[in-house]
Ligand code: FES
């Protein structure tokens with residue numbers, strides 16, 4: 001770490017280690033109810049040096065404008081979720097601030113909150129989308145079989161390594177703001193509007209967001225505005241770090257999704273039509289509603305050919321805290337539903353799940369939602385790798401026999417093995433539409449140092465190591481001579497949000513191209529040479545599984561514990577085709593870590609809900625799986641050939657593990673446990 | 688309430704609230720930036736210290752239990768030869784820890800080095816699982832832990848640093 005607390009690996013500081021003379025702390029006064037009208041706020045008399053801040057104190061725009069939604073920086077009239085920030089208390093002693101918080105009294109005229117999103121009126125729809133082709137009604141009227149299923153993906157919390165927060169201080173004539181975010185330029189734009197200052201008067205510096213899984217996409221803008229308001233109004237440095245419990249209860253969870261599917265099958269067990277309704281709970285204010293709805297539609301039929309399709313998606317507001325994307329922009333939730341449906345269809349047709357999938361796969365030259373496919377999906381290659389390694393065919397067949405013989409699950413410890421197929425879109429395509437524009441500047445200095453400036457937060461030391469090695473190799477120097485400039489908005493280009501694998505796929509492409517240009521100009525021009533490369537965003541349609549995706553197949557085997565009924569995972573097998581893999585060891589480790597996380601999300605990170613919202617003791621009961629509990633994870637790579645374009649792969653397990661595990665669970669078939677596991681959204685886990 | 692304890696070899700005296708925990712004290716007085724309070728519930732392991740020779744989460748050590756205790760944090764560990772040994776093992780195996788976990792993992796590896804009996808693979812996993820790594824370093828931590836122990840054996844046999 002350097003003197004400013006920056007990590008040697010990522011160049012990013014840790015927020016909670018922020019220190020400054022005359023530092024003020026900030027705490028948040030929150031709404032006690034999920035919906036209502038604020039009547040009065042009674043704040044106790046504060047000693048000298050302390051103050052409160054309400055919406056009336058905001059010099060500029062009192063709203064954040066993020067991803068198509070407007071949310072109050074501090075609620076002034078109406079509250080839309082429990083825990084919504086209403087006021088800030090600022091002062092030098094955090095203990096006294098907490099005391100003051102306890103003595104503060106807010107009166108809110110409570111209204112009946114809306115938590116349920118299976119039923120909603122039109123006022124609650126933040127975005128909707130639909131797609132239809134073929135003749136769905138006719139296909140259903142002549143179908144050999146019709147399979148129906150409701151599938152739910154629960155809200156999820158992501159425990160990053162540090163709770164959200166921000167620090168703000170003055171550096172001469174500039175306001176500096178530090179926050180652990182994925183997109184410093186988004187935070188910067190919001191700050192300038194809320195504080196009513198010119199863009200050049202505010203600089204945002206990224207703190208280390210840890211393993212963020214997209215949980216830091218927009219929420220840091222809110223806490224950054226709170227810390228900045230305190231610093232500007234008090235004229236002193238200010239630090240706001242949420243408590244771990246606040247972070248859990250009031251920041252963004254993964255949007256719960258409810259999918260209702262109806263599939264028509266012909267006599268060969270092939271899909272002849274699909275009728276789907278997807279409802280996404282965006283929580284309060286409908287942040288990212290358009291984007292989630294657009295991405296959900298792209299994934300609705302999974303990787304399967306459906307000649308007649310009718311799908312409607314709704315992104316619905318509720319009185320839960322505003323939700324976030326969390327690793328995949330609703331795609332994992334919808335793929336989960338489709339993979340569960342594929343399993344249910346295979347069972348109904350008495351086909352094994354591999355044959356059913358293979359027969360229904362999108363094929364080369366066939367029109368899909370994204371146009372004609374140029375390549376076949378590498379399903380058989382991936383499936384063979386997974387099935388061989390896991391002994392899938394034998395186990396699946398024998399567990400089916402056991403399942404059919406024992407109709408009373410209580411008398412039999414169930415066993416199951418489940419399969420899932422999924423894809424991960426290329427980084428640029430899964431980022432929010434119309435906002436993405438990656439840019440990188442590489443400089444070769446007179447001292448023969450290479451400086452890389454990317455406005456994108458690198459995330460991990462591993463990403464930084466890849467950037468350095470790439471630049472060093474092309475220009476022909478040692479990686480020690482490469483420096484990554486810390487990410488600030490002062491003079492670095494906006495490279496968009498560091499979502500998904502952009503750091504591994506897009507930025508290396510730009511570094512590579514800039515370094516090749518430097519290499520060709522190196523001995524013809526005087527040093528320093530600076531080269532900037534960027535990748536412009538183009539408006540996109542919902543694309544579905546395009547030709548540039550990474551593909552994965554997973555199998556999960558489990559037993560049900562005889563006494564508790566809980567699943568005990570016996571093994572996880574993954575086969576991945578992500579084109580050319582830059583570093584197989586790193587890719588393997590990244591996949592193993594995401595798989596462990598995905599498993600922890602399904603099995604142990606269940607959030608306890610009470611009366612529709614996160615329960616009072618949910619944080620105390622929230623539990624991450626220990627590494628000890630993670631079973632062996634077997635990973636194999638297919639199609640890793642030099643020259644094939646690299647595709648991001650780190651998020652594949654988030655859409656593979658949950659459906660494969662739940663498919664295994666449906667075979668193990670302990671119905672008592674299943675009912676508890678599924679519950680009613682948002683009370684339970686994925687079903 | 689007044690307490691006295693040793694922090695990285697220094698005598699510390701302070702007045703504390705009975706409800707305080709060691710993590711609060713270290714953070715409030717900026718005594719150890721390496722201690723990260725992530726969960727505050729004793730489950731993430733990122734506030735690890737060595738308390739009287741045993742690893743413990745600082746968020747789970749009540750201030751009143753600190754009387755005459757000896758606490759070592761990462762800041763104390765970096766002054767020791769064990770630190771160099773651990774650094775070497777991590778570098779050899781390309782272990783890339785995030786800055787939130789690194790201090791805690793290093794302290795646990797230091798505890799491993801102090802053990803007299805050869806730890807089994809399960810012992811190592813049990814010990815190192817105290818830090819809830821959520822990234823790609825997780826599997827490598829166990830590999831490095833085994834390597835650290837081997838380096839220690841090498842040191843006792845006169846091979847260290849070669
Ligand atoms: S903060 Fe102490 S264990 Fe998590």
Ligand code: FES
Pocket residue numbers: 161211783784785786787788789819820821822823824825
């Ligand atoms: S090293 Fe910190 S999460 Fe893995």
